[in-house]
Structures are given as structure tokens and as C-alpha cells.
Amino acid sequence: AQKITQTQPGMFVQEKEAVTLDCTYDTSDPSYGLFWYKQPSSGEMIFLIYQGSYDQQNATEGRYSLNFQKARKSANLVISASQLGDSAMYFCAMHTGFQKLVFGTGTRLLVSP
Amino acid sequence: EAGVTQFPSHSVIEKGQTVTLRCDPISGHDNLYWYRRVMGKEIKFLLHFVKESKQDESGMPNNRFLAERTGGTYSTLKVQPAELEDSGVYFCASSQGRNVYNEQFFGPGTRLTVL
Numbered sequence A: 001a002q003k004i005t006q007t008q009p010g011m012f013v014q015e016k017e018a019v020t021l022d023c024t025y026d027t028s029d030p031s032y033g034l035f036w037y038k039q040p041s042s043g044e045m046i047f048l049i050y051q052g053s054y055d056q057q058n059a060t061e062g063r064y065s066l067n068f069q070k071a072r073k074s075a076n077l078v079i080s081a082s083q084l085g086d087s088a089m090y091f092c093a094m095h096t097g098f099q100k101l102v103f104g105t106g107t108r109l110l111v112s113p
Numbered sequence B: 001e002a003g004v005t006q007f008p009s010h011s012v013i014e015k016g017q018t019v020t021l022r023c024d025p026i027s028g029h030d031n032l033y034w035y036r037r038v039m040g041k042e043i044k045f046l047l048h049f050v051k052e053s054k055q056d057e058s059g060m061p062n063n064r065f066l067a068e069r070t071g072g073t074y075s076t077l078k079v080q081p082a083e084l085e086d087s088g089v090y091f092c093a094s095s096q097g098r099n100v101y102n103e104q105f106f107g108p109g110t111r112l113t114v115l
Helices: none
Strands: A003-005 A010-014 A019-021 A024-026 A033-039 A046-052 A064-069 A074-079 A088-095 A107-112 B005-007 B010-013 B019-024 B031-037 B043-050 B053-056 B065-068 B075-079 B088-095 B110-114
Touching: A003 A088, A010 A019, A019 A107, A024 A074, A033 A064, A033 A074, A046 A064, A046 A074, A074 A088, B005 B088, B010 B019, B019 B088, B019 B110, B031 B075, B043 B065
Parallel strands: A010 A107, B010 B110
Antiparallel strands: A003 A024, A019 A074, A033 A046, A033 A088, A064 A074, A088 A107, B005 B019, B019 B075, B031 B043, B031 B088, B043 B053, B065 B075, B088 B110
């Protein structure tokens, strides 16, 4: 069975600093995708970044990068130069051939001025 | 291009009543998914449509939940009768194609409160 673990219920970071949100996963399927979504207080789920299991390089999207360590089964999200608008819940998710997403419990990030 | 839309945004009902949630996926997306987040817990998969067919309904909690996608366009999720533990946020998502790497686009969710 697939499982996503996010061990940080809450994280604090100062504006302009970098922050790493942890995510570990478990699957026996060799083909899978890893996603990060942001959920601001307004409730919508915003796609941030994607990493495929066969991708050789770590994914990057603007200030977001994914630190993918396949041997350790980790897919940590790194946000560089944090902004106040980054305060939100962040969910790590995975899907395999069955397409349904399996989510972690989320990490609430608070960016302070 | 319009995103995934859901209606209503918020519903408050009493235990035993019926509620129907609606999801309009992005036009042209064959895949439609329903997820639910109960307060404080992770977001959990409910079911997956490919066009009008149920591809995977392994996450449906019990037979009080009925999902339909007539004509392969919008989908409805009916809860009848609603129980207190059904409270949560119900998300719909859609994606194109059958590639495992297809991004799922989420709607804003429907917050259901059962009193």
C-alpha cells in the first residue's frame, strides 16, 4: 500500500529565509509521481511541483524545488526566499498506476515578517 | 480556461438529511476524482471516474455515498442520510489522459457540516 508521511505538523520561518518541508513515502511500485500542493486559508488546492520516479534531476518551479532522494524515499519541498503569502498548509501526495492520490497529513507553514 | 468548479461552497445540514455536491471538471478532462478531508486528518481518495465509468471506488466509505457522472461531464456526490462523521471538505479534481504523471487540478472544495 502507498503511504505518505509528513512529520512536521507546523513550521515557522522568517520572511526571505528558506524552509524545507519534509515528506517521506512508501510504495513498492517502481513507477510513481510525487506532488506538492499548497492550501491557503481560502481553501483551494494549488499545485506547486511534481517529481516523477524516473526523473534524474530534482524538479524546480520558481522558488520551489523538490529535494528527491529516491534511496531514502524522501521528497522534501524547499521554498527559497519565503514570502508572507507562503503561509498555508502544504500537502505532499503520491500516485502510482492507479492514479488516485495518496496524501500526507500536511504541514502548516507560518511566515513571519 | 475555467478551472474545476464545485457547488455549493458550503453546506450545513442536519443529521439524517440528504446533500448533493456537484463538480464541474475542466472541459475535456476524462478523469474526475472525489476526495475528502475530515477535520485534522489527511485528504482521502473517494473515487475516480474515467468519463462516465467508475474506475475505482475503493475509497467510498459506505453505501450512504452515491456518485454519478452522467454523460461524462459533471459529477454529483450524494450523501443520504448524512451522519455527523461525514462533516469535512469534499474536493473534486480532474485530469487529462491516462498517464500516471498527469497533474490533477483541484476545485475549491465543498465544506460540509452535519449537525
